[in-house]
Amino acid sequence: MQPTTRSKRTPPEPIACEHCGAMRQPRIVLRDDGTPYEIAGIPAFFGWEECPCPRAEEERRARAEAEARERAEARESAMRQAVEASGIPPRYRGAAHPWAQKMADDAANGQGFYITGPNGTGKTTLAMAAGLRLIEAGRKVFAVATYDLMDAMRSRKAEEREVFDRAASCHVLILDDLGKEASNTAYACERLFAIIDKRDKAMLPTIITSNYRLSEIAKNITEGAVGVAIASRLAASCKQVALEGEDRRLTSGQD
Ligand SMILES: [Zn+2]
Structure with a gap:
Protein backbone atom coordinates (compact mmCIF):
# COMPACT_ATOMS: atom_id res chain seq x y z
CA MET A 1 0.00 0.00 0.00
CA CYS A 53 -12.91 -10.91 0.11
CA PRO A 54 -11.71 -13.82 2.34
CA ARG A 55 -8.44 -14.44 0.51
CA ALA A 56 -7.42 -10.79 0.61
CA GLU A 57 -8.36 -10.73 4.29
CA GLU A 58 -6.31 -13.88 4.94
CA GLU A 59 -3.32 -12.30 3.20
CA ARG A 60 -3.58 -9.16 5.36
CA ARG A 61 -3.84 -11.25 8.53
CA ALA A 62 -0.75 -13.30 7.56
CA ARG A 63 1.18 -10.13 6.74
CA ALA A 64 0.24 -8.54 10.09
CA GLU A 65 1.30 -11.70 11.93
CA ALA A 66 4.61 -11.83 10.11
CA GLU A 67 5.26 -8.18 10.95
CA ALA A 68 4.40 -8.75 14.61
CA ARG A 69 6.72 -11.77 14.66
CA GLU A 70 9.54 -9.72 13.15
CA ARG A 71 9.04 -6.97 15.69
CA ALA A 72 9.09 -9.49 18.56
CA GLU A 73 12.24 -11.10 17.16
CA ALA A 74 13.92 -7.71 16.80
CA ARG A 75 12.99 -6.88 20.41
CA GLU A 76 14.33 -10.22 21.67
CA SER A 77 17.52 -9.85 19.67
CA ALA A 78 18.10 -6.32 21.01
CA MET A 79 17.44 -7.57 24.55
CA ARG A 80 19.84 -10.50 24.07
CA GLN A 81 22.57 -8.17 22.82
CA ALA A 82 22.02 -5.71 25.67
CA VAL A 83 22.17 -8.54 28.22
CA GLU A 84 25.37 -9.91 26.69
CA ALA A 85 26.93 -6.44 26.68
CA SER A 86 25.91 -5.85 30.31
CA GLY A 87 28.33 -8.39 31.75
CA ILE A 88 25.55 -10.43 33.39
CA PRO A 89 27.06 -13.95 33.43
CA PRO A 90 25.38 -16.56 31.19
CA ARG A 91 24.05 -18.60 34.13
CA TYR A 92 22.08 -15.56 35.36
CA ARG A 93 20.64 -14.44 32.03
CA GLY A 94 17.35 -16.12 32.89
CA ALA A 95 17.48 -15.11 36.57
CA ALA A 96 14.19 -14.42 38.33
CA HIS A 97 13.43 -13.38 41.89
CA PRO A 98 10.19 -12.26 43.56
CA TRP A 99 11.78 -8.97 44.66
CA ALA A 100 13.49 -8.21 41.33
CA GLN A 101 10.83 -5.98 39.77
CA LYS A 102 10.43 -3.79 42.86
CA MET A 103 14.19 -3.48 43.17
CA ALA A 104 14.48 -2.58 39.47
CA ASP A 105 11.74 0.05 39.77
CA ASP A 106 13.41 1.64 42.80
CA ALA A 107 16.84 1.49 41.13
CA ALA A 108 15.38 3.16 38.05
CA ASN A 109 14.44 6.01 40.42
CA GLY A 110 17.99 6.23 41.74
CA GLN A 111 17.86 3.93 44.77
CA GLY A 112 20.96 1.83 45.41
CA PHE A 113 20.90 -1.55 47.19
CA TYR A 114 23.30 -3.43 49.39
CA ILE A 115 22.26 -7.09 49.40
CA THR A 116 23.82 -9.14 52.14
CA GLY A 117 23.48 -12.66 53.46
CA PRO A 118 25.31 -15.97 53.72
CA ASN A 119 26.38 -17.96 50.68
CA GLY A 120 23.62 -19.38 48.55
CA THR A 121 20.74 -17.20 49.75
CA GLY A 122 20.16 -15.85 46.25
CA LYS A 123 21.93 -12.48 46.51
CA THR A 124 23.43 -12.66 43.03
CA THR A 125 20.21 -14.07 41.58
CA LEU A 126 18.27 -11.11 43.02
CA ALA A 127 20.81 -8.53 41.79
CA MET A 128 21.04 -10.03 38.29
CA ALA A 129 17.26 -10.51 38.00
CA ALA A 130 16.81 -6.83 38.88
CA GLY A 131 19.50 -6.01 36.31
CA LEU A 132 17.58 -7.91 33.63
CA ARG A 133 14.38 -5.97 34.43
CA LEU A 134 16.36 -2.71 34.19
CA ILE A 135 17.78 -3.69 30.80
CA GLU A 136 14.24 -4.47 29.64
CA ALA A 137 13.32 -0.96 30.72
CA GLY A 138 16.10 0.42 28.52
CA ARG A 139 18.70 1.17 31.22
CA LYS A 140 22.41 0.69 30.65
CA VAL A 141 23.50 -1.90 33.20
CA PHE A 142 27.08 -2.95 33.92
CA ALA A 143 27.40 -6.07 36.05
CA VAL A 144 30.86 -7.03 37.24
CA ALA A 145 32.40 -9.26 39.87
CA THR A 146 34.17 -6.89 42.25
CA TYR A 147 37.27 -9.06 41.98
CA ASP A 148 37.36 -8.58 38.19
CA LEU A 149 36.77 -4.84 38.52
CA MET A 150 39.62 -4.47 41.01
CA ASP A 151 41.79 -6.66 38.82
CA ALA A 152 41.06 -4.57 35.72
CA MET A 153 42.08 -1.47 37.62
CA ARG A 154 45.61 -2.79 38.01
CA SER A 155 46.02 -3.38 34.30
CA ARG A 156 47.01 -1.31 31.28
CA LYS A 157 46.09 2.36 31.37
CA ALA A 158 43.68 2.55 28.43
CA GLU A 159 41.79 -0.55 29.50
CA GLU A 160 41.60 0.66 33.09
CA ARG A 161 40.20 3.99 31.95
CA GLU A 162 37.53 2.24 29.89
CA VAL A 163 36.39 -0.01 32.75
CA PHE A 164 36.51 2.91 35.17
CA ASP A 165 34.41 5.14 32.92
CA ARG A 166 31.88 2.42 32.28
CA ALA A 167 31.55 1.55 35.97
CA ALA A 168 31.34 5.21 36.95
CA SER A 169 28.81 6.32 34.35
CA CYS A 170 26.44 3.42 33.51
CA HIS A 171 22.83 3.88 34.67
CA VAL A 172 23.05 0.97 37.10
CA LEU A 173 26.23 -0.71 38.31
CA ILE A 174 25.98 -4.19 39.80
CA LEU A 175 29.00 -5.04 41.95
CA ASP A 176 28.92 -8.71 42.79
CA ASP A 177 30.60 -10.16 45.85
CA LEU A 178 32.12 -7.06 47.41
CA GLY A 179 34.68 -7.85 50.12
CA LYS A 180 35.57 -11.29 48.82
CA GLU A 181 38.51 -10.10 46.72
CA ALA A 182 41.62 -11.03 48.67
CA SER A 183 44.48 -8.64 48.01
CA ASN A 184 43.38 -5.23 46.83
CA THR A 185 46.11 -2.80 45.94
CA ALA A 186 45.84 0.63 47.51
CA TYR A 187 45.47 2.08 44.03
CA ALA A 188 42.57 -0.22 43.10
CA CYS A 189 40.79 0.67 46.35
CA GLU A 190 41.17 4.36 45.61
CA ARG A 191 39.72 3.78 42.13
CA LEU A 192 36.80 1.85 43.62
CA PHE A 193 36.14 4.74 45.99
CA ALA A 194 36.33 7.16 43.05
CA ILE A 195 33.74 5.08 41.13
CA ILE A 196 31.35 4.96 44.08
CA ASP A 197 31.91 8.64 44.80
CA LYS A 198 31.24 9.68 41.18
CA ARG A 199 28.09 7.57 41.04
CA ASP A 200 26.90 8.97 44.34
CA LYS A 201 27.35 12.56 43.16
CA ALA A 202 25.60 11.81 39.85
CA MET A 203 22.78 10.03 41.74
CA LEU A 204 23.40 6.83 39.77
CA PRO A 205 22.41 3.74 41.75
CA THR A 206 24.69 0.81 42.54
CA ILE A 207 23.47 -2.66 43.45
CA ILE A 208 25.99 -4.56 45.58
CA THR A 209 26.04 -8.11 46.81
CA SER A 210 28.25 -9.14 49.70
CA ASN A 211 28.65 -11.86 52.28
CA TYR A 212 29.50 -9.09 54.73
CA ARG A 213 27.18 -6.65 56.43
CA LEU A 214 27.83 -2.97 55.76
CA SER A 215 29.06 -2.62 59.35
CA GLU A 216 31.86 -5.09 58.65
CA ILE A 217 32.61 -4.41 54.95
CA ALA A 218 35.24 -1.66 55.37
CA LYS A 219 38.05 -3.85 56.68
CA ASN A 220 37.18 -6.56 54.15
CA ILE A 221 37.81 -4.18 51.28
CA THR A 222 41.00 -2.74 52.71
CA GLU A 223 42.52 -1.60 55.98
CA GLY A 224 42.43 2.11 56.69
CA ALA A 225 40.60 5.20 55.57
CA VAL A 226 39.64 4.20 52.02
CA GLY A 227 37.73 1.11 53.17
CA VAL A 228 35.84 3.22 55.70
CA ALA A 229 35.13 5.91 53.09
CA ILE A 230 33.72 3.33 50.65
CA ALA A 231 31.55 1.74 53.35
CA SER A 232 30.16 5.08 54.52
CA ARG A 233 29.28 6.16 50.95
CA LEU A 234 27.44 2.87 50.46
CA ALA A 235 25.66 3.23 53.79
CA ALA A 236 24.40 6.66 52.70
CA SER A 237 23.24 5.68 49.22
CA CYS A 238 22.08 2.06 49.49
CA LYS A 239 19.06 0.43 51.01
CA GLN A 240 20.18 -2.68 52.87
CA VAL A 241 18.53 -5.98 51.98
CA ALA A 242 19.37 -8.97 54.18
CA LEU A 243 18.70 -12.41 52.72
CA GLU A 244 18.52 -15.30 55.16
CA GLY A 245 17.90 -18.98 54.80
CA GLU A 246 19.41 -22.28 53.84
CA ASP A 247 21.99 -22.60 51.11
CA ARG A 248 19.86 -22.56 47.96
CA ARG A 249 22.70 -23.95 45.86
CA LEU A 250 22.23 -27.27 47.66
CA THR A 251 18.73 -27.56 46.27
CA SER A 252 18.49 -25.38 43.18
CA GLY A 253 22.03 -25.05 41.92
CA GLN A 254 21.93 -21.24 41.92
CA ASP A 255 23.44 -18.63 44.16
ZN1 LIG B 1 -10.83 -9.56 -3.33
Missing part, protein backbone atom coordinates in the same frame (compact mmCIF):
# COMPACT_ATOMS: atom_id res chain seq x y z
CA GLN A 2 2.05 2.93 -1.26
CA PRO A 3 0.90 6.54 -1.41
CA THR A 4 1.23 7.30 -5.11
CA THR A 5 3.47 9.94 -6.56
CA ARG A 6 2.17 13.49 -6.77
CA SER A 7 3.49 13.93 -10.29
CA LYS A 8 0.31 12.61 -11.89
CA ARG A 9 -2.21 15.27 -12.86
CA THR A 10 -5.21 13.12 -12.02
CA PRO A 11 -6.20 10.93 -9.06
CA PRO A 12 -5.38 7.24 -9.55
CA GLU A 13 -7.74 4.75 -11.11
CA PRO A 14 -9.35 1.93 -9.10
CA ILE A 15 -7.36 -1.33 -9.24
CA ALA A 16 -8.58 -4.93 -9.32
CA CYS A 17 -8.15 -7.24 -6.31
CA GLU A 18 -5.61 -9.89 -7.31
CA HIS A 19 -7.69 -12.57 -5.59
CA CYS A 20 -11.27 -11.91 -6.67
CA GLY A 21 -11.02 -9.20 -9.33
CA ALA A 22 -13.31 -6.77 -7.46
CA MET A 23 -12.38 -3.12 -7.98
CA ARG A 24 -10.62 -1.34 -5.12
CA GLN A 25 -11.26 2.42 -5.00
CA PRO A 26 -8.53 4.97 -4.22
CA ARG A 27 -8.75 6.23 -0.67
CA ILE A 28 -9.59 9.92 -0.75
CA VAL A 29 -8.98 11.93 2.39
CA LEU A 30 -11.97 14.15 3.16
CA ARG A 31 -11.98 17.48 4.93
CA ASP A 32 -14.44 18.27 7.72
CA ASP A 33 -16.79 19.78 5.12
CA GLY A 34 -16.81 16.52 3.13
CA THR A 35 -14.77 17.78 0.14
CA PRO A 36 -11.56 15.94 -0.80
CA TYR A 37 -8.39 17.21 0.78
CA GLU A 38 -6.17 18.39 -2.07
CA ILE A 39 -2.46 18.72 -2.66
CA ALA A 40 -1.52 20.99 -5.60
CA GLY A 41 -5.08 20.87 -6.86
CA ILE A 42 -5.24 17.06 -6.93
CA PRO A 43 -7.33 15.13 -4.39
CA ALA A 44 -4.89 13.58 -1.87
CA PHE A 45 -5.22 9.83 -1.53
CA PHE A 46 -3.51 7.09 0.38
CA GLY A 47 -3.52 3.77 -1.45
CA TRP A 48 -6.69 1.84 -2.23
CA GLU A 49 -9.53 0.51 -0.14
CA GLU A 50 -8.90 -3.01 1.18
CA CYS A 51 -10.87 -5.75 -0.58
CA PRO A 52 -13.17 -7.52 1.87
